[in-house]
Amino acid sequence: EAGVTQFPSHSVIEKGQTVTLRCDPISGHDNLYWYRRVMGKEIKFLLHFVKESKQDESGMPNNRFLAERTGGTYSTLKVQPAELEDSGVYFCASSQLAGAYNEQFFGPGTRLTVL
Amino acid sequence: LAKTTQPISMDSYEGQEVNITCSHNNIATNDYITWYQQFPSQGPRFIIQGYKTKVTNEVASLFIPADRKSSTLSLPRVSLSDTAVYYCLVGDISGGGADGLTFGKGTHLIIQP
Numbered sequence: 001e002a003g004v005t006q007f008p009s010h011s012v013i014e015k016g017q018t019v020t021l022r023c024d025p026i027s028g029h030d031n032l033y034w035y036r037r038v039m040g041k042e043i044k045f046l047l048h049f050v051k052e053s054k055q056d057e058s059g060m061p062n063n064r065f066l067a068e069r070t071g072g073t074y075s076t077l078k079v080q081p082a083e084l085e086d087s088g089v090y091f092c093a094s095s096q097l098a099g100a101y102n103e104q105f106f107g108p109g110t111r112l113t114v115l
Numbered sequence: 116l117a118k119t120t121q122p123i124s125m126d127s128y129e130g131q132e133v134n135i136t137c138s139h140n141n142i143a144t145n146d147y148i149t150w151y152q153q154f155p156s157q158g159p160r161f162i163i164q165g166y167k168t169k170v171t172n173e174v175a176s177l178f179i180p181a182d183r184k185s186s187t188l189s190l191p192r193v194s195l196s197d198t199a200v201y202y203c204l205v206g207d208i209s210g211g212g213a214d215g216l217t218f219g220k221g222t223h224l225i226i227q228p
Contacts, residue, residue, distance in 0.1 A: 055214055058214070104216065106160065
């Protein structure tokens, strides 16, 4: 069974540009989470989808970030326009059971560098 | 959410047993204790979870005393490949809990030959 995949693995963009990150969860997992780690900080929760609905987006830093999960399968996270402080590693995770503290399966992350 | 405290770093040698203790003094009745492992350039990986007493799987053991204010992750006979960051997380596994995991700084475990 394929795990959670993320694309791209690395992205280097200039300040002001737009970047879209993609996450493909494990097939059948209704729950999809986005997290990020910015330089020197801890991994922080961004938002949680249940199927195509946003369950909680309290961790989204500002309105430059837009997450979608059309059709309840893969998800995208768009940053527009990107700022220097957005640099970091963005992780996606999925789970079968509701409840964040049930086992989540993480992808390898997308490393975003904003110059 | 229960705050966790764990060592920033530890080192050990191949073949040794490694124990990492996590303190969670304000753990709630419905909270479970979960450990994740993260290798460089990878996402965190769930390794074990427990509520009380002892839990063992093919990767590790988790010891939880009766008061549940701390827990110990035990890795038997470590190898170089166990070098990773280990996170202790505490939270409610029911759907009514927090919507995302709360990670702390974790414990950087370095295994030497």
